[in-house]
Amino acid sequence: MGDSENKPMLWYKVKKAQFKLFCAKASKEIKKLAIAVVLGEMLVVGCYYYITSVNYWGLFDSKTITVYVQEQTAKVEAKDNISVLADKIWFLESTRGKNNYSKCEAIGQVNGIGYGIYNGKYMCFENHADEMETLKEWLQKKLASGLTERQALCLYNTGLASDDCKYIR
Numbered sequence: 558m559g560d561s562e563n564k565p566m567l568w569y570k571v572k573k574a575q576f577k578l579f580c581a582k583a584s585k586e587i588k589k590l591a592i593a594v595v596l597g598e599m600l601v602v603g604c605y606y607y608i609t610s611v612n613y614w615g616l617f618d619s620k621t622i623t624v625y626v627q628e629q630t631a632k633v634e635a636k637d638n639i640s641v642l643a644d645k646i647w648f649l650e651s652t653r654g655k656n657n658y659s660k661c662e663a664i665g666q667v668n669g670i671g672y673g674i675y676n677g678k679y680m681c682f683e684n685h686a687d688e689m690e691t692l693k694e695w696l697q698k699k700l701a702s703g704l705t706e707r708q709a710l711c712l713y714n715t716g717l718a719s720d721d722c723k724y725i726r
Contacts, residue, residue: 642706643692646670646713654685 644653651657651669658668658679666681670692673680682688699709704718711722 638706639693639696639700642696642710643670643689645710646692647689649714 647653647670650671654667654669656669658671658674658681660679661668661681664681666683667685667688668674668679668681669685670688672688672691672695682691695713696709699712700706704712705720707720707722708718711720712718715722
């Protein structure tokens, strides 16, 4: 009876001893691992501090970026500018032909640009192309004489070559 009763007890003691040995080894490995983690963290923090304080490789420089944009002046031909101005005058004078000069309409002609209408006299044109051509020629002469586009519009609208023409928007 002594041998079979001692067997389970012996097995238990062996397992207990194995477990203690395992815990002792694991404890040593855990301590080594903890020291390695702490040293690793210290190394990372130290490197970060060194790099930021010494600015190694300029990694943490605040960089000012200068963008150079080449100006491309839009070379709009004078012809195009004059066409735009003529269209604006046509709009201001007759809302693009909706309100033509009535005396011209009565004889089957047009004047939607208000050209040549003064002191009871009036000038009529055969068609819209003729009136716009006359207006463009007038604008070319005024711009060639040194007036700005704004001054030419004011001169046409009010009779005064001014930069401050309250009727032009």
